[in-house]
Amino acid sequence: MRLPEQYDCFKEIWAIDFEFNDVDGNRPHVVCLVARELRTGRLVRLFEDNVGPLPPYSCGPESLVVAYFATAELDCHLSLGWPLPLNVLDLYVEFRALRNGLPNGPGGRGLLGALIHFGLDHIRADAKDHWRELIIAGGSFDAQQRQGILDYCQTDVDALASLLPKMADSIDLPQALYRGQYMAATSRMQHAGVPIDVEAFKRLQTYWSDIRLDLINRIDTAGVFEGESFRQTRFVDYLMKEDIPWPRLPSGILDLKTETFRAMAKLYPQIAPLHELRHTLSQMRQIKLAVGHDGRNRCLISPFGASTSRNTPQASRFIFGPSAWLRSLIKPRPNAGIAYLDWSQQEIAIAAALSGDENMIEAYDSGDFYLSFAKQAGAVPSWGTKASHKRERDLYKTCALGVQYGLQEQSLALRLELPVVYARQLLQAHKRTYAQFWRWQDQVADAAFLKLKIKSVFGWPLTISSQANPRSVRNFPMQANGAEMLRLATIALQQAGITVCAPVHDAVLIEAPLDQFDETVAQAKLVMEKASLAITNGKVKVRVDADVVKWPERYVDERGWRMWSVVDELTGQLSGNNPAGQ
Amino acid sequence: MGSIFDNLESIREANGGIEKVGVKRIFTNIPVRKPHRQEFVRTHPDPDYRIDCKVLHLKNDNEVYFLHPDVFSYADTDVQHVCLWSAVTRAGAPFLWMLKLPDESGRENSWHQTAKRAAVEAQTQWLKVVANMSAGNYELHIATGDLGEPQWPDADEYPFNKWLEIAFKERMIDQPDHPVLQKLRGEI
Numbered sequence: 052m053r054l055p056e057q058y059d060c061f062k063e064i065w066a067i068d069f070e071f072n073d074v075d076g077n078r079p080h081v082v083c084l085v086a087r088e089l090r091t092g093r094l095v096r097l098f099e100d101n102v103g104p105l106p107p108y109s110c111g112p113e114s115l116v117v118a119y120f121a122t123a124e125l126d127c128h129l130s131l132g133w134p135l136p137l138n139v140l141d142l143y144v145e146f147r148a149l150r151n152g153l154p155n156g157p158g159g160r161g162l163l164g165a166l167i168h169f170g171l172d173h174i175r176a177d178a179k180d181h182w183r184e185l186i187i188a189g190g191s192f193d194a195q196q197r198q199g200i201l202d203y204c205q206t207d208v209d210a211l212a213s214l215l216p217k218m219a220d221s222i223d224l225p226q227a228l229y230r231g232q233y234m235a236a237t238s239r240m241q242h243a244g245v246p247i248d249v250e251a252f253k254r255l256q257t258y259w260s261d262i263r264l265d266l267i268n269r270i271d272t273a274g275v276f277e278g279e280s281f282r283q284t285r286f287v288d289y290l291m292k293e294d295i296p297w298p299r300l301p302s303g304i305l306d307l308k309t310e311t312f313r314a315m316a317k318l319y320p321q322i323a324p325l326h327e328l329r330h331t332l333s334q335m336r337q338i339k340l341a342v343g344h345d346g347r348n349r350c351l352i353s354p355f356g357a358s359t360s361r362n363t364p365q366a367s368r369f370i371f372g373p374s375a376w377l378r379s380l381i382k383p384r385p386n387a388g389i390a391y392l393d394w395s396q397q398e399i400a401i402a403a404a405l406s407g408d409e410n411m412i413e414a415y416d417s418g419d420f421y422l423s424f425a426k427q428a429g430a431v432p433s434w435g436t437k438a439s440h441k442r443e444r445d446l447y448k449t450c451a452l453g454v455q456y457g458l459q460e461q462s463l464a465l466r467l468e469l470p471v472v473y474a475r476q477l478l479q480a481h482k483r484t485y486a487q488f489w490r491w492q493d494q495v496a497d498a499a500f501l502k503l504k505i506k507s508v509f510g511w512p513l514t515i516s517s518q519a520n521p522r523s524v525r526n527f528p529m530q531a532n533g534a535e536m537l538r539l540a541t542i543a544l545q546q547a548g549i550t551v552c553a554p555v556h557d558a559v560l561i562e563a564p565l566d567q568f569d570e571t572v573a574q575a576k577l578v579m580e581k582a583s584l585a586i587t588n589g590k591v592k593v594r595v596d597a598d599v600v601k602w603p604e605r606y607v608d609e610r611g612w613r614m615w616s617v618v619d620e621l622t623g624q625l626s627g628n629n630p631a632g633q
Numbered sequence: 634m635g636s637i638f639d640n641l642e643s644i645r646e647a648n649g650g651i652e653k654v655g656v657k658r659i660f661t662n663i664p665v666r667k668p669h670r671q672e673f674v675r676t677h678p679d680p681d682y683r684i685d686c687k688v689l690h691l692k693n694d695n696e697v698y699f700l701h702p703d704v705f706s707y708a709d710t711d712v713q714h715v716c717l718w719s720a721v722t723r724a725g726a727p728f729l730w731m732l733k734l735p736d737e738s739g740r741e742n743s744w745h746q747t748a749k750r751a752a753v754e755a756q757t758q759w760l761k762v763v764a765n766m767s768a769g770n771y772e773l774h775i776a777t778g779d780l781g782e783p784q785w786p787d788a789d790e791y792p793f794n795k796w797l798e799i800a801f802k803e804r805m806i807d808q809p810d811h812p813v814l815q816k817l818r819g820e821i
Contacts, residue, residue, distance in 0.1 A: 226644045232637065405649050429778050483781060497656045506650030509641070528651065542637045585641055588649070 052089050052216055057224045061115040061138070064089040065108040066211035068118065069127040070182075070204050072189045076341035076349050076368075078130045078242060079123070082186055083197075085204040089117070089212050096201045102131060110136040117211050119143045119162045121231065122354070125238035135238065139231030142214055145222050147355050148230075152514035166210055169217040174206045226510040230355070233538040236545055237354045237362075237554075244347030245370050245552045245560060246389065247340075248382035248605060254622040255380070256338045262621040263332065269617045270328045281329050283307070295319050298465050316610070318466065327614045331374050334367065340377065341368040348381075352554060354538075358523075359530035360511040361537075362554055371555045376611025376618065381560075381600070388568040388601040392575055393558030394583060395594040396420055397536065398455055398529040404587030405508075405528055406491035410484055412591060421448035428480040450477040455529070457522035492525050499524045507531035508586055509539075532586050533557050536593070540582035549575055565601060572597050660786055663800040665697040665717065665729045667748075670763050673776050675783040676730065677719035678756040682793045685734060687712045689806065689813065697731065699797070701807035707814050708806070718752045719796055723759070725784035727791075729800050747771040759783075 058064065067086040071079035086095040086108050095107045106128065108114065116136035118124045120143040128135050146165045150156075158164030158173075166173040182203040185196065192200060267276045273289040275282060283305060290297050297315065298306040309330060316323040341350045348370040356363025366372035370381060383389045394400070399420055403411035414423035422440070425431040425447040431440045446467060453463045464474035482489050499505040503515045505524065511531050515524065537554055544551050544561065549571055552560045559579075563571035576595040583593035600606050607615075665688075668674045677683070689698040689711055700712060718730040732748050735741040747770040751762045759776040786796075806813055815821045 223644075229644050405651075486781075494654075494656075495651050498652045498654045501654045501656075502652045504652075506646050508646055508649050509644050510646050510650065528649065532649075539637065539641075546637055581638065585638060588645075 052212070054216060054219050055224075058115070058219065060113075062113040063109055064115045064117060064215075066117045066208045066215070067108070067124050068204050068207040068211070069124050070186045070200055071123070071127055071130075072187050074349075076244075076343035076347070077345075078343065078349070079126050080189070081127045081131055082189075082192075083201055083204055084127070085201060085208045087205075087208050087212060089215065094205075096205065098197050098201065104132065106133050106136075110134050112137050114138065115140055117142060117215055119165070119207065119211060119214075121234040122238045122241060122352070125235055126241055129238055129242040135235045138228055139234055140215075140222075140224075140227055141231050141234050142211060142218060144230050144234065144355050145218055145227055148512055149218070149221055150514070151358055151360075151512060152519065153516050154518075162207060162210055162214075165214055165218075169214065171210070171213045171217065173210065174203075179203075223510055229509060230511075230538075232542050233354060236538070236541045236551070237352050239545055240541070240551050240553055241349055241352060243550050243552050243562070244343060244345070244349040245381055246384050246387070246562065247342050247346050247348050247370065247380050249342070249346040251382075251619065251622075252338075252340070252342055252346075252380050254626045255618065258622045258625045259335075259338050261625060262618065265621050266614075266617060267328065267332070269621075270324050270614060273325065275325065276328075279332055281307075281332075293319075293321065295322070296465070296468055314466070323610050324613045327374065327376055327611050331376070331614070335374065339367040340370060340380070348553075355511075357530075357534075358513060359527060360507065360534040361530065361556070362534075369553075371553060371560075374611065375608040376614035378606050378608045378611065379615040379619070381606035382604075383562065383600060383602040385602050386565050387562060388565050388599060389552065389560055389562050389606065390568075390572045390575065390600070391555070391558055391560050391598040391606070392572070392579060392595055393555070393598075394533075394536065394579065395596050397533050397557045397583075397593055399451065400583065400591045400593040401529050401532050401536075401587065402455075402488060404590040405532070406485075406488040407590070408485050408487035408491070411488050415591060418594075419444075421445075421451055424451055424481075424484065427484045430480070446473075446477060447480075450474075450481055454478070454481050455526070457526060495528060496521060496525050499527075507535050508588070509535050511535065536582055536586045539585060540579045543578045543582055544575055547574060547578055549578075568599075568601065572599060657790070658786075660727060660791065660799060663727050663729060663796055665731050665800050667730065668720070668722075668762055671761065673723055673759040673761050673780065674720050674730070674755055675759055676752050676755040677721075677785065682719040682796075683716055684793070684797070685714070685716050688715055688731070689713070689817075690731075691813070696804060697801075698804045698806050698813055699801040701805065704806055704809055704811070704814065707809045708817060711817055716749075717797075717800075719785075719793060720752075720755065721783045721785055723780065723783075727786055727796065729796065743768075743770040747773070 065086050065088055067084065069084050070082040072082060073080040081099050081102060083099060084097045084102060087093065097107065114136065115138045117140045121139050121141040125135055142165065147160060156164055156168050158167045163173055182200060186200060263279060267279065275285045275289055287305065298311055300306050312326045312329065316326040340348060342348050350365050350368035353363045370378060381389065396415065400415050403415050410427055414420045414427060417423040419437060422431065422435065422437055422444045425440065425443045426433060426435060428447065430443045430447065437444055449466050450463065453466060460471050460474040460478055463478065464471040467474055495505065499515050504512055505515065505527055506512045513527055537557060541551055541554060541559060544559065550562045552562050561575050576597060579595045580592050687700045687705060689700060689708055690713055700708060705712065714734045716732045716734055718732060719727065720730040721727050730752055732752055733745045748762065751760060751771060751773050754760055754773060759780045761774045762771045763774055765772050812821065
């Protein structure tokens, strides 16, 4: 096998693949392992009953482990109590990087897609399905099945052996190994999982279909629903009664998209329970949350799933999916606590640092970006406070957030409930106050569309195709570097010995015993601040907010608290038990 | 194994992952006009960025033609003696502000006087000019807020003769038989 010189530092290069089952909320149960050392061709094939206490290959600094979507393999390592390899090269991640921004080819992003892309032989998809179904069904396998499963597993290992030389020249190895470290960090998070109140969860699962109508009756005090159906005409009446202006589509009908509802619920908190209810009823016919036998939520975090490289966990299976009320199922174990740690206004901080806009950095460092923006633009005197100039602050906040989303003056005016001329003035104020930021964004767009590539600070690339959305391209540095910050912090938190249960967009959920809890939270905040300084090249320390929950309390997201209270009460009544929250 | 923070420089992209590219803003049109009544403007403080000259203003077509000295005598009655000041809007759009100069007898009406005063003041502060019909002159409305400094076109790329070249690229009269002069003489 011929590989570029940079691979010479590894004494061994192992391609590995596991087959496993029983993953619905649980740690994987290993069925078999096939591994091949790529230079010598040495092959290892182990069925579950032959797997030992240590990996049959080196996981140390002189060895490289190659896999495709490595979290699966690394999850198996952790399930077996094996150490994780120090050097992981995930060809899934690198194929994603290579093709990011371009349409998927035949076979998609999977191993099959990569093999087809590079013109390599591959096993047929229907043959794969046959073996996958057999493995997932579990049970005991006869000798012929064991042989077949190992052979099937080996096809993926052989595929990796063919794929690596094809991809090696296009891979920036140090950056790829860094990304591999995050795949290992992700496995550790998937292994840890999020602690769930199992009793409350079981009640919810059991009675969910029975409480839906009662839930509507309790939450929908405006009478917008008819049975389980959301009635637009009734909603219009409600909006008129509440004097709430609602965005409309070009056709004139109400814009009822989930994201519009979510944005409006932020502006009009009275909408929030209705939004939660409508979303929940439409998305959750059944409770699909993946909770393992040990009472912890686990699902595929899907690192690098988004073009910005953010994680894309499956919403219906993840406790931090879009239904905020469901998060009240999170409850620390006895004598433990959890903390939700998120960077404050991460995207603004990144924009300020990368653009080098001193006004924006000063406003972020003030601790209240929106008020400072209003002051810098001359709308609030220097002595003004959040209390004395609430309206001005709110206007400038909506403008600053709108700029992040790329809102134009028409859309901003809608959010502000003001004529377009006010929105225009605010946007002009932003452009004047943060002129360096706007120049930098122009440079980002110019560079992207001229070079047809743009990268995060640690090299996550986006290829610019003819379908590229200019607004997304301009926002890419904020999003992709936000993802970088999360990856770096997650790795660093784990290196500090802190248990990270899950990543949540620009936040993490950590867990610690109560007797070490406060110190752990303080330490975690320092680590996350250090990660932010590394991403912003020392220019901005992004503040970290902590939301802590100590046993026996449960996690509360204020957006979903009312909904949770009603659900908990209704399921408690049906089960004849006291509600879990009482 | 060391800390993840120890070796980050080896994976850091130059310039934050954004390749440096050179992009220039090109000005293809520099209008010759007065500031609009709602428009705050600045004028260039460098005297080299203005010129006394003669122009033909075709009001029906709203077109201003630059007259070469060789053809002054061919358009005698219609010629205006003006000063063209380099000016810029808040959005950084350049234009030439055409200010009438006193006639040969040295007389100057109050419109011209106040417009000239506005151009002088606009060298150092943002202002707009608003016609006061009853007083028969322009009022100067000075911006009270801190609107920042004007964005002038790059001086190396756009010296003043380049401004003139762009502004009059198709409106330079340097021949007695130029169609505009022929038309004024009733020949076509």
